Amino acid sequence: MTASRITRLTLTHFRNYRAAVLTTSAERVVLVGANGAGKTNCLEAISFLSPGRGLRRATLDDVADNEGDGSWAVAAEVEGALGLATLGTGIDPPRADAATSRRCRIDREPVGSATAFGDHLRMVWLTPAMDGLFMGAASERRRFFDRLVLAIDSQHSGRVSALDRSLRSRNRLLEVRYPDAHWLDAIERETAELAVAVAAMRGQTAMRLAAMLDARGAASAFPSAKIMLDGWMESALLTEPATAVEDRYRTILREGRPRDAAAGRTLDGPHLTDLEVVYAPKAMPARDASTGEQKALLIGLVLAHAQLVSEMTGITPLLLLDEVVAHLDPSRRAALFEELAKLGAQVWMTGADPAAFAEIGSGAEIFTVESGRIRPQQ
Structure with missing residues (x-):
């Protein structure tokens, strides 16, 4: 069984990220920070590396940084079904005389659509909007x-x-x-x-x-x-x-x-x-x-x-779990961490309270998100 994993994520003018890079080798990646810091934005960026409109179903223009020129890009180095690859997607600065179109690349070569990403990554997500x-x-x-x-x-x-x-x-x-x-x-x-x-x-x-x-x-x-x-x-x-x-x-x-x-x-x-x-x-x-x-x-x-x-x-899919543990009691939270470990998937999780992830165990890496910046927790 091949697991879908991201080892390096680069965001450029995406939502509140002007420029951010996250590097990890962890099985479970945890993003913690205050509400509005950009945790969900990071998961949304990853979700654009799959077919469709991402976990918020946003338009291409909506996800661009307000302070930029209207363009944005998401790139990831992945270990997937076909080995190592670099996936990238985004849009160029909008033009009045042309419709906005999304560009997709694999190993820097253009591909027809994000459907091609499915050969490298499979993805499953759960968000509060689904409650x-x-x-x-x-x-x-x-x-x-x-x-x-x-x-x-x-x-x-x-x-x-x-x-x-x-x-x-x-x-x-x-x-x-x-x-x-x-x-x-x-x-x-x-x-x-x-x-x-x-x-x-x-x-x-x-x-x-x-x-x-x-x-x-x-x-x-x-x-x-x-x-x-x-x-x-x-x-x-x-x-x-x-x-x-x-x-x-x-x-x-x-x-x-x-x-x-x-x-x-x-x-x-x-x-x-x-x-x-x-x-x-x-x-x-x-x-x-x-x-x-x-x-x-x-x-x-x-x-x-x-x-x-x-x-x-x-292919074991990548899991994106946005604010999933916040409303779980301690026993069910521990059960979730145990099931995720057995699944063998790379899991990206978000939460406002670092204490909620205290029992996540080895194989996890926690990052602090603050005002569009991502840094490993010390």
């Missing part, structure tokens, strides 16, 4: 689950984006009073193909993650969960040929044109799938669990997912 996941909208849970899938299949976000574009094209065409039927047929054929590809990977991941959660069971200090996807297509693909499901969805789209035209959107498909989570120890929906139980459930889910990524890809 309301079980109470929030289905779209948030769907986006959360798609990130889990992305850690296994680095092409997944591209397919999800392509499906969204195809659905928008169909919706625009349905706005026309007398749309071209042949053109609609072509768009719906493309939509059905993409929908099945997205749903199939989601369904496979959900099935395997559910089995991993069952296997962890009572052996973990974090409660087990029962998970399932609330989407007919994901369920159908577990027992039916993809071609049959694709044909059925094309029929649904064709017959649903008047309804979808009136609604202004497509009312059936995997773009509406929800993730259902049950708090297993009490056999109740996660949304009905207490705040503490939901937090523990999320941690257990992310730990199980990290194990699944290792099994399915042969």
Whole structure:
């Protein structure tokens, strides 16, 4: 099993970091400092070394240092699935006559997109913004689950984006009073193909993650969960040929044109799938669990997912855990540190109170973050 690790991180004009360098060989990297010092910004920078928009889903312009020229860069020397490599991403100073585009490089050579980073690093993260996941909208849970899938299949976000574009094209065409039927047929054929590809990977991941959660069971200090996807297509693909499901969805789209035209959107498909989570120890929906139980459930889910990524890809993912230990009692905090050590992953953690990491054990390195500066704790 190959572990994803960062040995050197360089930030240039990223958020509140004008220029910062962090070098480490540790299994667990801890960033401590006051609120607003830049701890989460550092994790966000790392998250840009994976496909997508980072752990805050920020726009490219939003993460630039306010005092700079609008450009920013993140670079890391990594030990990953393909050995040693240098990954880099960022944007050039914005120009009025050109759209902002993100540049990605591996060993200083341009690559088409951040999807290529997945060959070197796999990444999983947990942030305070996810604490309301079980109470929030289905779209948030769907986006959360798609990130889990992305850690296994680095092409997944591209397919999800392509499906969204195809659905928008169909919706625009349905706005026309007398749309071209042949053109609609072509768009719906493309939509059905993409929908099945997205749903199939989601369904496979959900099935395997559910089995991993069952296997962890009572052996973990974090409660087990029962998970399932609330989407007919994901369920159908577990027992039916993809071609049959694709044909059925094309029929649904064709017959649903008047309804979808009136609604202004497509009312059936995997773009509406929800993730259902049950708090297993009490056999109740996660949304009905207490705040503490939901937090523990999320941690257990992310730990199980990290194990699944290792099994399915042969790459132990990098973990980014933002302010995870702050609300854990001492026994559960110790249990988390123990599970992270067993996982064999490099873990980056943040917290305001250094005392919360007193029991993290050997193999950890603690850095102090202050006003966009990072230095090893003495």
